[in-house]
Amino acid sequence: MSKQLRIASAISIAATFITTLFSAAGSGAAAQSPVPAQIGAALVPASEAPGASAITRNSADAIVPAVERVLPQPEVTEPASSADESATPLPADSLATLVEETAVPAQLTDELKCLAGAIYFEAKSETMAGQLAVGRVIVARSHSGRFPASYCGVVYQPSQFSFIRGHAMPNINTASRDWIEAVKMAVIAHTGAWKSPVEGAMFFHAARVSPSWGKTRMARIDNHIFYR
Structure with a gap:
């Protein structure tokens, strides 16, 4: 082979080697190019990425940290009951004081009115303990399930109270001291602010009569x- 031919062959081999080398380098760069993280055309939200901090949006769509907000709470008060049935008397050292x-x-x-009327007609001439005992019997009956579930139902139940005539009470002088005391005693009996000496009694009769009741006698006031 002539010298010129050997030189030309060597140059051709060198050119081929250089071309191959540059082609390999270009393929590596393309494989390492970044690809956006997306699903279809929607980018994956940053909040769904692993380790991302929780975020939320306020009413203006501004992103704010997801911190539980403690708002001022309005003061809560218990609803007031009706004045006539919830006037619970204050604690006292005696029934008279109460x-x-x-x-x-x-x-x-x-x-x-029904409770005070029964106390008035049955016991207005008696001691406060006697008046309260009568009132508490009516309260106990209304709660027992064995009698009507209201004070008026108990008082107007037929053949129970002798002062009831024609399903009505006699007229009451509401300005009298006896009526005012009967009303106060009705409030005390209704609220249970003071227990009677025969608490739990369900029956009573006048001491001048002797009915043959098979009931447990508690006491005379x-x-x-009074009886259970």
Whole structure:
């Protein structure tokens, strides 16, 4: 082979080697080019990436840290009950003191009128303990399930109270001291602010009569004898 031919062959081999080398380098760069993280045309939200901090949006769509906000709470007060049936007397050291401190409701419901009326007609001439005992019997009956579930139902139940005539009470002098005391005693009996000496009694009768009752006698208070 001539010298010129050997030189030309060597140059051709060198050119081929250089071309191959540059082609390999270009393929590596293309394989390492970054590809956007997307699903279809939607980018994956940063909040869904592993380790991302939780975020939320306020009403203006501004991104704010997801911190539980403690808003000022309005003051909560218990609803007031009706004045005539919820005038709970203040604690007292005696029943007499309690009666003196008990306010007369501005208006009486029919229920309290019935309770006060029974106390008035049955025991207005008796001691405070006797009046309260009568009132608490009516309260106990209304809660027992064995009698009507209201004070008026108990008082007007047929053949129970002798002062009821024609399903009505006699007229009451509501300005009298006896009525005012009966109303106060009705409030005390209704609220249970003071227990009677025969608490839990369900029956009573006048001491002047002797019915053949097969009931447990509790005690006599003034002109009445009380039973369970």
